[in-house]
Amino acid sequence: MFVNRVMRQAIKVNHAFTSASSLSPSRQAAKILSTRFYSSTTQPAPLDASKLQINPSKNLKALQENNQLVFGKTFTDNMLIVEWEAGKGWGTPQIKEYGKLQLEPSAVVFHYSFECFEGMKAYKDKNGKTRLFRPDLNMARFNRSAQRIALPGFDGEELTKLIKEFLKVDDRWIPKGRGYSLYLRPTMIGTQESLGVGASNKAMIFVIASPVGPYFPSGFNAVNLLATSEKVRAWPGGTGDAKIGGNYAPCIKPQLDANKEGFQQNLWLFGHDHQVTEVGTMNCFVYWKNEQGENELVTPDLDGSILPGVTRDSILSLARQWGEFKVSERKFTMKDLVKADKEGRIIEMFGAGTACIVCPIKKIHYDGQDIHVPLDPSDKTSQAGKLTKRINNAIMDIQYGDVEGPKGWSVVV
Incomplete structure (x- = not known):
């Protein structure tokens, strides 16, 4: 056998040394063999x-x-x-x-x-x-x-x-x-x-x-969503928080099915209580008046199934810096959205990602009913709410260097 042959060679080559050593030839050979297979004088090269x-x-x-x-x-x-x-x-x-x-x-x-x-x-x-x-x-x-x-x-x-x-x-x-x-x-x-x-x-x-070019060449175009619970995008403990190809291909068929019914994207739900997770390939944000009467911007928390988006983090950071409303990362469900819709508490809703920055949402179809999301009440022709537009402009200002922004956000090449 290969290992036995190596051990015999090690014993022969190092006979003079081992004869003067307190280690037996077999133990010395084992030491040499271990060094040969499990040690390295050089470390793997780093990316340089x-x-x-x-x-x-x-x-x-x-x-x-x-x-x-x-x-x-x-x-x-x-x-x-x-x-x-x-x-x-x-x-x-x-x-x-x-x-x-x-x-x-x-x-x-x-x-x-x-x-x-x-x-x-x-x-x-x-x-x-x-x-x-x-x-x-x-x-x-x-x-x-x-x-x-x-x-x-x-x-x-x-x-x-x-x-x-x-x-x-x-x-x-x-x-x-x-x-x-x-x-x-x-x-x-x-x-x-x-x-x-x-x-x-x-x-x-x-x-x-x-x-x-711009994600919306002629200005914002709010989307309609089909809330989807039969097909699941990700789950806690899975790979939803990693940007791997395997997360994307399985989502195409449900999106094509949604397209056939007149919806641009899926609103991905999870669990028996239909937790809101992501919008297509984007993070999901809701701006509403919560049940305590506070204006709140809320997005699902990073529980292992949500992708930690760069735009997501930027929106949360800016909104907290503004300090004008409550900013939360927590679980919320379609039951919460339906109730907020019936009580007139939804102010705006949008997806967020690198390609679009923000994508306004105007309607969600869920359980046979439609939730109509307000856009800009002061402008009936607008396809985006005031906060959605403000966030989009604030991030673009930093990206293009028009505003300095937080330290380290805009890096000059």
Whole structure:
């Protein structure tokens, strides 16, 4: 056997040493064998932005006019890529021409959904500087998502440095103008060539980018929701708080079913009491007068089934900073919403996420009945309530550098 052969070799090679040692030859061989298999003189290499190699594309694509941009359809000239291997760590980061990935058909990403990602944006301010919005939160969540599915961790500051260099290379792709941005999609996949179910011993991070326009090109467009309890998006103890691909594909069929009935999105419910969780792929917010008579902005708490959105956190932080109404993270149910609707206590309701910032909600269909959510009573043509519009403008002001905002929120590249 291999182990026995190694032990015999260890005993022979170290005979002179072991004869003078208090350890028996067999114990000394066992020590050598243990050192050979379980110790390493070098640590796996960390992700290191200083090792970046830049080989940009020489075949530059034509840019599109701002009014022709469609979300996620056009991609920049280049991409950022770095590979990882167990025992060796992270390899040399590269910025190279955007193109196809070469993976074996047996790569575990194709069979067991070893995949997680982030959504973030780069913005051009009025002085032509490029800005990122709270990238530290994206990197922290990216790490949590990766580790939740047994993919390797990394230094978030180093990846942020790499993304900044990527933005410098593809700077011409960042559209100018309020509402326009470069959408960034950092992604990590497991690349081990194996059909065995287990942690992947190889992985890859790649970052691609797509110029995008405003989520609502002609202004807000409030949505109608179908409250869904038969299909569940996530559950406590599952992966709802991680941004992994496996959370998204199962939600498409219920959304298509909702679309057929005239609704734009699902309002995902959970449990026997129909707890409100998320709106499509967005966090959910309700602004109402609660049963104690207080104006309150409420969103479901992070119980393990809710994605900790960067926009979610930003809204909560700003609202608490304003100090004008109660801000809560807690469980609430459709029964609570139905009661508030009957008593005329709902003021506004919206979803929140990177793509849209905020998305106003005007109607929810639940248990055969409709809940009509107010928009702006002072303007019958408005598709968004006053608080929804205020939040949207406040966050955009920070993203585009028009307002300084809290420390570390707007990061100049």
